[in-house]
Amino acid sequence: MRLTCPLCGPRDRREFCYQGAARALDRPVPDAGADVWDDYVHLRDNPAGETRDLWHHEAGCGAWLVVTRNTVTHDVTDVRLARDERATP
Numbered sequence: 001m002r003l004t005c006p007l008c009g010p011r012d013r014r015e016f017c018y019q020g021a022a023r024a025l026d027r028p029v030p031d032a033g034a035d036v037w038d039d040y041v042h043l044r045d046n047p048a049g050e051t052r053d054l055w056h057h058e059a060g061c062g063a064w065l066v067v068t069r070n071t072v073t074h075d076v077t078d079v080r081l082a083r084d085e086r087a088t089p
Contacts, residue, residue, distance in 0.1 A: 002076070005079065006079060008057065008063075011057070021045070022054045051071055054066060064082035
């Protein structure tokens, strides 16, 4: 698999470190309680189809990326800087 870093261009997947689902929008409030936070931190979906994941360009520029990809076809449809995603409402 190849990912296109917005800063460095197309790179082999081995330059990146997978960090899990990009879940910032469903983050619980700080005082949500231990059970809610436990679910948020430890329980993950395993969807077949499109996902949004957080990747770190560890062996490159060090950027944090949000990658939209299909887990069935392995197609990568979008790669954005995570800092730009946070600014999107």
